[in-house]
Amino acid sequence: SQQGEEDPQALSIQEGENATMNCSYKTSINNLQWYRQNSGRGLVHLILIRSNEREKHSGRLRVTLDTSKKSSSLLITASRAADTASYFCATDPQGAQKLVFGQGTRLTINP
Amino acid sequence: GAGVSQSPSNKVTEKGKDVELRCDPISGHTALYWYRQSLGQGLEFLIYFQGNSAPDKSGLPSDRFSAERTGGSVSTLTIQRTQQEDSAVYLCASSPDGAFAQPQHFGDGTRLSIL
Numbered sequence: 001s002q003q004g005e006e007d008p009q010a011l012s013i014q015e016g017e018n019a020t021m022n023c024s025y026k027t028s029i030n031n032l033q034w035y036r037q038n039s040g041r042g043l044v045h046l047i048l049i050r051s052n053e054r055e056k057h058s059g060r061l062r063v064t065l066d067t068s069k070k071s072s073s074l075l076i077t078a079s080r081a082a083d084t085a086s087y088f089c090a091t092d093p094q095g096a097q098k099l100v101f102g103q104g105t106r107l108t109i110n111p
Numbered sequence: 112g113a114g115v116s117q118s119p120s121n122k123v124t125e126k127g128k129d130v131e132l133r134c135d136p137i138s139g140h141t142a143l144y145w146y147r148q149s150l151g152q153g154l155e156f157l158i159y160f161q162g163n164s165a166p167d168k169s170g171l172p173s174d175r176f177s178a179e180r181t182g183g184s185v186s187t188l189t190i191q192r193t194q195q196e197d198s199a200v201y202l203c204a205s206s207p208d209g210a211f212a213q214p215q216h217f218g219d220g221t222r223l224s225i226l
Contacts, residue, residue, distance in 0.1 A: 030211065030212060031211070031212050033214065040219070041219050041220075042115070042202055042204075042217030042218050042219045042220055043154075043202070043204075043215075043217040044217070045214035045215065045216070048212065048213075048214065050212065088153060088154070090154075092211040092212065097159075097167065097211070098156050098159060098167070098170075098211070099144075099156070099211060099215065100156070101146075101153045101154040102153050103152060103153040104152075104153055106151075
């Protein structure tokens, strides 16, 4: 089964609003990454947070990591139509030697 | 610089035929990964190459799937005797080395359709 599970599966909001996506995972990890995928394209790396970090920012993105709850959240502030995409979390489970991706959250920003 | 390049971008073939998918990683990247993405789903790990080490083939779904990486650069994923359930987008990614605390750089994938 997938290590990471995103919630919600789909999210539709108005431009300018904030979007929050969550990721839960099952085993201890070394780090967690978030990726974006536009329709018909490959994945683009957004941000990486290490297991000893609790929060990280990059532009309009804010990622949190709670290792005690085995969960992470991605917040996109002041959303834009161009943020419409699928967002995936990927974990690097300890000892697994691979990235394990979740099922993704499909985000739609309505103009 | 150039990103990860995959070819063909689309492939339609009949059930039972063999297909070859190609991946050109970013120059200098020693790690290369293949994933499969079914419609509306996440990524399923297939195989991982790192330098001259033996590849991690643990994700290959059956012995009809194989991959090679020549000269530590270009990689080819081969699917023999294709089945309809092989229909998916096949994504390739590379990273500077095999450390998983690094971003992976993805190509745009090959969309494979088996009739």
